Amino acid sequence: MGALGDSIKTTVDSIVDNVNFRTSITVTPRTPALDSYGGYGDITDNEGSSSSVYGVPYDQVEPDLIPHDSGDLKTGEVKIIFKSGTNIVTTDKVTFNTIDWDVRLVEPILFNDVEVATIVTLSPRLDSINS
Amino acid sequence: MVVTESTARVEIFQSIYTIIDSNKLASTTVLATFPEKSPTFPCYVINPSNLINDALALDMGSRESDFSMRIILYGDARDGTKKIDEMKDNIIDTLRTTANVTSLKADNISIKEINDEVSSQSVFKNMKLNKGSLTIRGVLLI
Numbered sequence: 001m002g003a004l005g006d007s008i009k010t011t012v013d014s015i016v017d018n019v020n021f022r023t024s025i026t027v028t029p030r031t032p033a034l035d036s037y038g039g040y041g042d043i044t045d046n047e048g049s050s051s052s053v054y055g056v057p058y059d060q061v062e063p064d065l066i067p068h069d070s071g072d073l074k075t076g077e078v079k080i081i082f083k084s085g086t087n088i089v090t091t092d093k094v095t096f097n098t099i100d101w102d103v104r105l106v107e108p109i110l111f112n113d114v115e116v117a118t119i120v121t122l123s124p125r126l127d128s129i130n131s
Numbered sequence: 132m133v134v135t136e137s138t139a140r141v142e143i144f145q146s147i148y149t150i151i152d153s154n155k156l157a158s159t160t161v162l163a164t165f166p167e168k169s170p171t172f173p174c175y176v177i178n179p180s181n182l183i184n185d186a187l188a189l190d191m192g193s194r195e196s197d198f199s200m201r202i203i204l205y206g207d208a209r210d211g212t213k214k215i216d217e218m219k220d221n222i223i224d225t226l227r228t229t230a231n232v233t234s235l236k237a238d239n240i241s242i243k244e245i246n247d248e249v250s251s252q253s254v255f256k257n258m259k260l261n262k263g264s265l266t267i268r269g270v271l272l273i
Contacts (some may be wrong), residue, residue, distance in 0.1 A: 071170035
């Protein structure tokens with residue numbers, strides 16, 4: 001563990017905990033299950049108990065209108081900085097600002113042998129943003 | 132709506148659109164090709180018809196024109212490919228139901244065949260969409 005890495009982690013943690021910067025975010029674990037025909041029918045999300053964590057969103061684009069042959073589809077993306085060690089995986093549902101988001105990318109940020117933060121990239125599901 | 136030769140493309144589309152929209156599966160939408168509108172999935176997208184204008188009449192009083200129309204089906208990947216199959220079955224059943232066959236005949240339209248085409252999955256941004264299509268072939272008796 002490097003001293004500079006520890007120092008940066010402490011700084012990031014203090015920003016994410018700061019009431020002037022942070023946003024309350026709900027994380028709901030999901031255990032997706034296929035139907036008895038290997039996913040021919042609906043996929044069931046099987047949501048678990050949700051928990052509340054703090055993060056700092058940035059680079060939010062919503063909605064991004066993309067032409068498609070079924071119609072113009074709205075999409076979007078946002079990145080959130082979480083404290084290192086925040087338990088979040090790509091099957092989780094993340095809810096903030098009244099929108100449900102899917103986790104697309106989880107990036108642990110390592111510096112000086114220390115994981116100083118976790119950056120998560122989210123995008124909404126088509127059916128949650130286009131209806 | 133009785134289809135006439137001078138406005139056949141528009142009226143064939145409207146006649147078939149109306150019947151499919153009236154009989155669509157629950158929680159689906161029916162759209163025309165390339166609408167500038169946000170769709171909800173699953174959806175049926177009905178393309179304009181291709182019409183072959185026959186110069187020769189079968190007899191002195193009537194003329195037949197063949198047409199084809201492609202219907203593309205889109206579904207959220209989380210609905211599974213089953214939803215695409217259900218929508219295909221729904222279209223075929225709709226166009227074979229006696230009342231609808233009678234209604235189309237009153238419009239001068241007879242459906243000759245419905246070709247089932249390959250279902251596939253495509254990636255849109257970070258998401259997947261299921262897709263399938265049917266081509267309807269019919270004849271317009273004018």
